[in-house]
Amino acid sequence: MALLTPEDLEDLLNKLNMNNNIIKEATGMDIAQMCEAVYGTTPSSQKVGIVPITSGNGIIGNFSASLLAITEYFGLEGFITEHPDITGYHQAVAGGADIILMADDHIFIAHNLRNGKIATNHVCTGVIYSEIASRYKHTDSKDVLVIGLGRVGYAGASHLVEKGFNVYACDPNTDFMNKAIEELGVKAYDVDKPRKFSMVFEATPNANTISEGMIAERCLVSTPGIPCALPDELVEKYDIDLVMEPLVIGVAAMLYSVF
Numbered sequence: 001m002a003l004l005t006p007e008d009l010e011d012l013l014n015k016l017n018m019n020n021n022i023i024k025e026a027t028g029m030d031i032a033q034m035c036e037a038v039y040g041t042t043p044s045s046q047k048v049g050i051v052p053i054t055s056g057n058g059i060i061g062n063f064s065a066s067l068l069a070i071t072e073y074f075g076l077e078g079f080i081t082e083h084p085d086i087t088g089y090h091q092a093v094a095g096g097a098d099i100i101l102m103a104d105d106h107i108f109i110a111h112n113l114r115n116g117k118i119a120t121n122h123v124c125t126g127v128i129y130s131e132i133a134s135r136y137k138h139t140d141s142k143d144v145l146v147i148g149l150g151r152v153g154y155a156g157a158s159h160l161v162e163k164g165f166n167v168y169a170c171d172p173n174t175d176f177m178n179k180a181i182e183e184l185g186v187k188a189y190d191v192d193k194p195r196k197f198s199m200v201f202e203a204t205p206n207a208n209t210i211s212e213g214m215i216a217e218r219c220l221v222s223t224p225g226i227p228c229a230l231p232d233e234l235v236e237k238y239d240i241d242l243v244m245e246p247l248v249i250g251v252a253a254m255l256y257s258v259f
């Protein structure tokens, strides 16, 4: 899984506001409304404890600070514990946190200590970005293209199938592809028989995974990015609404999913 870098997290709130405007324009809803629609919840002044974790590659600069910024963006009180790891976890609980946010290199969780709900970043990221793609208002198609069937892509494809969309998917990993066909009933996107989609959800660690044959003249591409799935020439040539932000939108979904 691609680990965030401090550079990915620079200028986070500007990126959030920019993407929120694109989401509003393309779907008629902002990110808070979208999260509320998906999870049926709203914030109610929960206190969020953010615990830095030193395992694996260790603490990522700006990561905890980004989580605090996101928490406050949604009107919640947040705090970063002075210590990491177990000592930090103890400080978060003793400090009255209702929700704990913490991540090692494999799993990033939100855990609500009051109602027991727990969420992961990879599932919530897949769900919210695929939801954004599916709500594109400039189409009446039910076809959505999902590029990438790893932990994030699979969660998004599953969400779209549940919502009744026609999901076409592609992933170079045939095991991932077969699993999604068998378990979700997605159709394999056939590069030899290109179809042009107005709604695309991409979740891969590679650049330029979207080719010209895949997209309609006017389309919405929704992706956590890192790197960008769209080649520059396509962005110039077509009228593409691109929703691409590496962390905040996924964390917003995590919080709403445990309220």
Ligand SMILES: N[C@@H](CCCCNC(=O)[C@H]1CCC=N1)C(=O)O
Pocket: 002, 003, 004, 051, 052, 053, 054, 055, 058, 059, 060, 061, 063, 064, 103, 104, 105, 106, 108, 121, 246, 247
């Ligand atoms: N242990 C570190 C955080 C490690 C987060 C690694 N996970 C990712 O980078 C995932 C989360 C969203 C996108 N990639 C710390 O507490 O500072």
Ligand SMILES: [Mg+2]
Pocket: 202, 203, 204, 205, 206, 223, 224, 225, 226, 227, 228, 229
């Ligand atoms: Mg990507």
